[in-house]
Amino acid sequence: MVQGKKFILQNQFEGLPKASDVKLIEEELPALKNGEFLCETVYLSVDPYQRAHRMNIGDTILGHQVAKIIESKSSRFPPGRHIVGYYGWKTHHIYEESVVAAMALPPWLIPEDYNDIPLHYFLGVLGIPGISAYFGLLKIAQPKYGETVVVTGAAGAVGSVVGQMAKIKGCRTIGVVGTDLKGEWITNDLGFDGYINYKKDNFAGALKELAPKGVDCYYDNVGGEISSQIIKQMNVYGRISVCGAISGYNDVEDSKATSIQYYMVFRQLKMEGFLVPRFAKRFLEAIKDIAKWVREGRIKSRETVTKGFENTFQAFVDMLEGKNTGKAIIEL
Numbered sequence: 001m002v003q004g005k006k007f008i009l010q011n012q013f014e015g016l017p018k019a020s021d022v023k024l025i026e027e028e029l030p031a032l033k034n035g036e037f038l039c040e041t042v043y044l045s046v047d048p049y050q051r052a053h054r055m056n057i058g059d060t061i062l063g064h065q066v067a068k069i070i071e072s073k074s075s076r077f078p079p080g081r082h083i084v085g086y087y088g089w090k091t092h093h094i095y096e097e098s099v100v101a102a103m104a105l106p107p108w109l110i111p112e113d114y115n116d117i118p119l120h121y122f123l124g125v126l127g128i129p130g131i132s133a134y135f136g137l138l139k140i141a142q143p144k145y146g147e148t149v150v151v152t153g154a155a156g157a158v159g160s161v162v163g164q165m166a167k168i169k170g171c172r173t174i175g176v177v178g179t180d181l182k183g184e185w186i187t188n189d190l191g192f193d194g195y196i197n198y199k200k201d202n203f204a205g206a207l208k209e210l211a212p213k214g215v216d217c218y219y220d221n222v223g224g225e226i227s228s229q230i231i232k233q234m235n236v237y238g239r240i241s242v243c244g245a246i247s248g249y250n251d252v253e254d255s256k257a258t259s260i261q262y263y264m265v266f267r268q269l270k271m272e273g274f275l276v277p278r279f280a281k282r283f284l285e286a287i288k289d290i291a292k293w294v295r296e297g298r299i300k301s302r303e304t305v306t307k308g309f310e311n312t313f314q315a316f317v318d319m320l321e322g323k324n325t326g327k328a329i330i331e332l
Contacts, residue, residue: 002029002038004092005309007061013051016320022061022313035097037077039067039085039107044309044330045123046316047157048221048246060088064128066110066119067093083107084122089312091332104277108284117291124327125294125301126287128276129157132243133219134286135279137162138169140241140272141217145170148211150230153221155182157327158243160190161290162219164299167191171217174210176226178322185325190300204229214238222247228258234267242273246320302326 003026010023032038045064053062064086072079074097085107087093100106110122117126124130136158143149149166153159154175163186166173175186175195183195194210196203207215207230214235220227223245231240247255263269279286293299304324306315312330319328 001031002092003027004029004090006091007089007312009055009057009059009061012057017051017313017317019313024310029092029094032071032073032094033096034073036094037069037072037074037079037097039083039087039093039095040070041065041067041091041093041309041332042082043120043123044089044312044332045127046312046319046328046330047129048244048320050316051246051320052244060090062086062088064123065090066122067107077107077109081112082110082119082122084110084127091309105280114291117294120303120305120327120329120331121294121301123329124157124303125161125299126290129327130161130290131279131283131286132276133158133161133165134290135276135282136241136243136274137165137217137219139279140274141219141239143169143171143217143239146172147216148172148174148213149217149219150174150176150207150211150215151219151221152176152226152230153244153246154186154192154195155325156221159219159221160186160302160326161299163192164190164293166217168293168298172211174207174215176222176230182325185302189302198226204233207233217241219243220245223257224255225257228260231260231263231269232258234263234269236267238267238269240269240271242271304328305331307331 005026007022011021043066067085069079069081086105149171151159151162155177163173163175173192175192177183178199186192196206215233216235216238218230218240220242221244224247303326309332
């Protein structure tokens with residue numbers, strides 16, 4: 001028998017999540033049956049979508065992790081290999097081989113020829129954030145050489161990768177961030193052409209200065225009034241890829257923003273939201289391309305690491321408050 005720990009939902013989140021909303025409990029896992037394999041978490045992910053998804057009281061808080069298979073009665077998932085799984089804030093989990101194939105986001109083995117890449121990258125630049133950046137930008141927004149791309153949440157796990165991919169495609173890239181320190185990181189280290197600090201700058205004026213010819217592609221991670229202001233400065237046939245709306249996740253009531261319908265119609269804009277499981281069968285396509293860019297030094301990664309499973313909830317709240325730079329992860 002293996003003794004594990006997990007966080008469950010104790011109260012529905014209202015506003016910014018509170019420590020009393022979750023509970024850390026222990027659980028005893030049963031002996032393995034044929035076709036099953038036991039995973040032990042190595043790194044755990046905290047992400048904005050975990051605040052947006054509705055869960056039931058008593059549910060394990062959802063989320064991704066990199067885990068090591070420590071025991072197996074499945075020939076497909078041998079001991080010693082690492083997987084990227086989606087079983088929530090747990091230290092241990094048992095998968096059943098026949099159930100895996102039917103999952104919307106099934107666990108997948110990290111290829112052995114990726115041993116030169118740090119494991120925690122598979123929760124960030126080579127994980128769901130990087131994959132979201134890849135499909136949201138390249139398949140939905142479809143930036144063309146020489147166009148101007150704006151990304152909000154630009155110093156976060158998704159936005160920082162979006163901006164670097166846009167530069168790879170030959171675009172002028174502008175990031176929206178919450179501090180000058182983050183802005184300096186994305187411009188000096190990641191190659192963004194400019195940034196706007198939405199907390200201090202005159203947003204509309206700063207965007208006009210950085211994108212005098214207008215915006216062609218907008219990758220939206222935050223929603224709200226900032227998004228309305230960007231859409232007002234978009235060019236005819238502009239494309240908007242909506243990945244998230246973190247600015248409103250902690251709001252008790254629906255937030256209000258300037259109407260965008262006039263600009264959508266008369267600029268003939270295309271706006272499309274997406275959930276990354278839609279591309280689940282193509283994940284390895286994205287990982288292959290991103291890994292190539294990482295190895296070439298064309299995409300850089302940065303993580304905010306919190307050590308200790310018991311600190312997962314606080315790291316989650318810190319991420320929602322924008323205290324992380326790059327990917328927020330927990331090292332067990």
